[in-house]
Amino acid sequence: MRPFRRYFVLLARYLRPQWPTALLMSLLLLASIALQLINPKILGYFIDTTVSQGLSQGLMWAALLFLAFSLLNQGLSVASSYLCEKVAWTATNALRGDLLARVLTLDQGFHKSHTQGELLERIDGDVNDLSDFFSKFVVHMLFHLLLMAGMLVVLTTIDWMLGVSMGLYCLLVVVVLTWMRRTTVDRWVTARQASSEFFGFLGESLDAAEDVRGNGGMSYIWRHFYQHFYRWYSTTCQAGWSGATPWIISQALFTLGKVIGLVLAAYLWSIGIASPGTVYLIFVYSALLMGPLEQVQWQLQSLYQSESCIRRIDGLFKTTAAIQDGPGTHVLAPGAPVVSFEDVSFGYAPDEPVLDGVSFRLEAGRVLGIVGRSGGGKTTLSRLLFRMYDPQSGRVCINGVPLPELRVRDLRRRMSLITQDIQLFQASVRDNLTFFDRSIPDERIVEVLADVGLRDWYRALPQRLNTQLGANNYGLSAGEAQLLAFARVFLTQPDLVLLDEASSRLDPLTEQYIEQAVDKLFEGRTGIVIAHRLATLRRADDILVIENGRVLEAGPRLDLAANPDSHFARLLQHEMGGIPV
Template sequence: MPFAGGEFQQERERSDQVRRKIPLNDYTRLLSAYLKPQRKSIIGLSILLLAGIGMQLVNPQIIRYFIDTANIQSSMEPLWYAAGLFIAVSLAHQGITVAATYIGENVGWIATNKLRGDVAAHCMKLDMSFHKSHTSGAIIERVDGDINNLANFFSNFVVSLLSNLLLVAGMLVLLFREGWLVGVSMTLFVLFAIYAIQYIRQFAVPHWSNMRAMSSRFYGFLGEHLEGTEDTRANGATGYVMYRFHMLIREWLPLRIKAFFGWASMWITTLLVFTIGSAIAFAITALLWRQGAMTIGTVYMIFYYTELMAKPIEKIRTEMEDLQKADASIVRIRELLQTESAIRDGVGVPLPSGPLTVGFNSVEFGYEDELTTLQGIDFRLEKGKVLGVLGRTGSGKTTLARLLLRFYDPRMGAICLDDIDIRDTTLHDLRGRVGLVTQHIEIFQGTVRDNLTLFQDGIPDRNIIEVLEELGLGDWYHALPSGLDSRLESGGGGLSAGEAQLISFARVFLSDPGLIILDEASSRLDPATEQKMEKAINRLLVNRTCIIIAHRLATIQRADSILILEEGRMIEYGDRTRLAADTRSRYNYMLQVGMEEMLA
């Protein structure tokens, strides 16, 4: 089976190994971190649960009084009082249960949403090597699926578990008051029940962990291919994708079956335990009643307590089942949160305002699966100047942009902005001062304003409209039904490729960077739109440094300098007009034969 690969098997083995070693303080630390801000709600929930325990312990006593009184008295008045008290206590208990459930669910969702936000923020901070090795679907499954499994763990696991144990302890104390034989028998039964459930649980836990790992793998595959639906259809790969889909489903099914049998084994064990408990209570009370050691009301009370004991034991079993789901999720979330970015934040040296000088000092870099992508890159671009970068596909042009934004760090050498090593500044400051426009545009579901400002407050509407006018999007803006409040669909539905590309330009200029990188940004534009954009860029690049990664000669006519890369090496760098006039230069040769043919 080609998709039951070693990667999945290694993940299963790693998860099992970590799960077996998960210490108790991991649970307490997690609970403390996300429940401490809600301590008032936790205290209220505890009070409600304790009140509910008291009412559950009182009701069987009322029933015993009712039965014994009915046997020895002819007056109905005490029976009416007992019946009314029983109904009142039962109704109060139901009200307390509803209130406790509401508070518990609220606590759980507040805690899980906070954890979900922390995990999502952590993923956003991780470097590109992490995101390249994990599909978006797999990350979503961890952020959403695994954390959903912790909802009950946060909402009432500890409080509910302790309250149910306390309820069982209270019933045992009351049973000991009726006789040591009854108390000892029921205590042994409870110990046996808890041991049996815990013993079965150890066989069920690994299957939940394996199923969560498989779930993550499946949704990673699904998310990846849903994003590439157009390419899949256009290239006739639908059949192959569906084949992989069915193979993954076939691989998932036995894991789900094993997990279900793990759950079923715990459920069946609980049923058997309850049956044994009822048999023990029936036998002991029958014996004592025949000996005259207890009344018929007491017999019913003991039997009622035994039946009632099934509820907290069943609840304990359910909590253990939720814990086994939480085990796998906590391991996976902990692994994710312990994943550190290879890109560390700098000490915070501030970058100056205005245009930035760019310097590459003997830079070498290679991706994880490559020995060298860039080698010996050494140049300086003065502030306010424009650099045109040329080269064949795979020559390292886009890698330059990624290094400038610190998506990756060079293996050797240094990259400086205004003679400040970019590793010494913060990532937030760096990426606020360097703007990148690529040919791949992301349009988010939201308003036009949100898509232009990327959800940042504080940018006046007049500035947004001014930039749209500068970029030639004035007619488009005035045609919007609600202006900047008009909604855009995810993926840019309703926008032309040119409009989407110009929106990405507007984003960069609204952030007012000192350095702008255009990575083949005009490749998706038609000639008319590109001409409109060229005029706008000429005005908007004033007092900014710019690097243009181009595939058309017309695009770099505004460049002051030219850098030509080949197989990760600089083969030419210098003033554009000088290189154009030098018949021995590679750039001059491109002008003569046409860059499109030269770089093919």
């Protein structure tokens, strides 16, 4: 019963909003059942009348009625198919939307452990496989069960023995086939997992295409491509083969059904109960019974095959974010905040600490420069501040309030992060800068572009702010992309700005452009600059030297620079030859 329960939960949630369409679709299908039951009766009457009376006026009317009902049935099929598709698309799009929203709220830990391709497959591939269920499963299941019941009733009215034996036969077929198909589910789960891994690998390879080509890694890509593809292919074949035995048995059972119908019809005719028209009716209904039976068991098979999709969709909905929203009882006062780390320890894996007892306090409106060896934990520190992860011990506070007590959205709205990886969307320059916020006037955007030194770049755009940025980025260099990221921050006006190696991609000339802009950005705000190159720390008030996850040194920049025994002074000596920053 497991797939049914999960399935009905999904169905109830996504079909409820469109119940009028679903109801109309059901009525059309019911009308179609009635027509399918009536038509053989008309033919039975046609045969009996021909045998007993020869050609007559009644036969003409029977033929015309048969024709009219057949045409009407076709019309009903077209209309119900259209409604089925409409219901399916509306429901699956809503489900895709909810899955996407769910994935976007999950924390970085989840995203690091699932490739983009795998998530795409889970948001779109799994849902695609379910589309039939949203439109057809319940209605078709009901339709075919009712059709089957209708035929059994008609057969019982001819002779109770006929109805009972065919009824028992139907029960036997459904039970046997349902039981047999259960064994194939696990194989389909494995096959679907292999397909997501294949798409995950594909997405990753396409993302890294430039690096891979540049570094001669194509043979690695091809080898893994074939490995993933082979696994997907072989698991799908195995799942398909495991479904073949039930299919063979179902064909044998259907033939048995036809034989039972024929034998019973011949018997009833031989004892004089059935007329030739009735014998025809028994034969047609026995043969027609196979249709709904086949459909019912096919729907069940598809449900079992799709159980893997339903299970994975369910799993995604049940995945809880490690970062839970705070109660929001504290509201951050407007203006530059105070940031404090209190004895914070953290590791991506619990037994591999990356930060160990880190404590510091950054006063409102000051700029902190964080320096240290590569891998020391600087970026990790910024992730904790943005609450992408929670520390295993200790507290990260803003204005003295521990981050878990704040709403994540409220927190992130007050901060901006500029990293080395700038993500641009396949959208207009305007939307890329405002994150689709239409309330920001164009004049403000143009002003900001000029502030960050992109005036000439903007003027050269063919459609100005409407120019689409996409795969080719209109020749956007890495430095220009980073300047666009700066422009984004200027537009959002945060109270706390964190630059993670933000100027590492800028050439000296471009960097000059941005120097003044960044000074302006830090005005009246709290700022953190994570930098390898000490020259970029010119604007820092305080310095934090991090090594192996520990605070090695902290203090005002000028004091540390002036103290020849400080680590910072030694770093300056080493990198800048003693030139003050």
